[in-house]
Amino acid sequence: MLPFIVSTLTTLLLVVDAPGVVPIFLAMTEADSAAHQRATAKRAAAVTGIVLASFAAAGSVIFRVLGISLGAFRIAGGILLFLLAVDMLRAERSRQRTSPEEEAEGRDRSDASVFPLAIPMMAGPGATSTVMVLISRADRVWQYAVVFLSIFVTALASYWLLRGSVGFERRLGKTGLNVIQRVMGLILAATAVQFVIEGLANVRPLITGGR
Numbered sequence: 001m002l003p004f005i006v007s008t009l010t011t012l013l014l015v016v017d018a019p020g021v022v023p024i025f026l027a028m029t030e031a032d033s034a035a036h037q038r039a040t041a042k043r044a045a046a047v048t049g050i051v052l053a054s055f056a057a058a059g060s061v062i063f064r065v066l067g068i069s070l071g072a073f074r075i076a077g078g079i080l081l082f083l084l085a086v087d088m089l090r091a092e093r094s095r096q097r098t099s100p101e102e103e104a105e106g107r108d109r110s111d112a113s114v115f116p117l118a119i120p121m122m123a124g125p126g127a128t129s130t131v132m133v134l135i136s137r138a139d140r141v142w143q144y145a146v147v148f149l150s151i152f153v154t155a156l157a158s159y160w161l162l163r164g165s166v167g168f169e170r171r172l173g174k175t176g177l178n179v180i181q182r183v184m185g186l187i188l189a190a191t192a193v194q195f196v197i198e199g200l201a202n203v204r205p206l207i208t209g210g211r
Contacts, residue, residue, distance in 0.1 A: 071202025
């Protein structure tokens with residue numbers, strides 16, 4: 001039970017990567033009052049949680065409707081996560097999350113909480129594919145509960161990080177944030193490789209014809 005809980009929660013915290021969103025959040029809300037910043041952080045975290053929970057709940061349905069095998073999705077999700085992890089290791093803003101054009105549009109909006117902070121930055125393709133892979137690992141009721149509880153904890157942690165982002169960045173500085181992002185990127189890269197290994201194990205019988 002403990003390995004499943006730790007693996008699920010850690011993976012979600014890493015892929016959502018709220019510390020990596022902090023500098024962009026501050027840039028988009030620099031002209032806002034403290035109350036408005038807190039409200040923006042709250043909405044962004046709430047939307048992130050809702051989107052991830054929705055994909056977790058609808059994962060099996062999506063697989064059936066689109067005719068996608070679990071193994072193929074695990075491989076695709078692992079590759080996507082690995083690309084994201086490489087950008088984190090370089091301490092660069094990943095285009096897997098958002099583009100410069102989307103960031104610029106977010107600065108011009110009076111409320112950037114839903115777009116681009118929640119979608120696609122925190123609940124982007126990498127995070128949504130991850131929750132679908134995680135829910136596919138669950139085969140008991142308590143494991144399903146762990147996935148949804150981990151989504152809630154991740155959304156809550158994201159809210160507190162964004163809410164305290166001014167002090168957070170001041171204490172750690174740019175270098176400190178980059179160090180955290182690189183460490184998280186290394187762990188996420190290992191998780192991505194594990195997803196691919198599991199996916200290859202799933203599709204092997206299809207390739208070999210059951211031999």
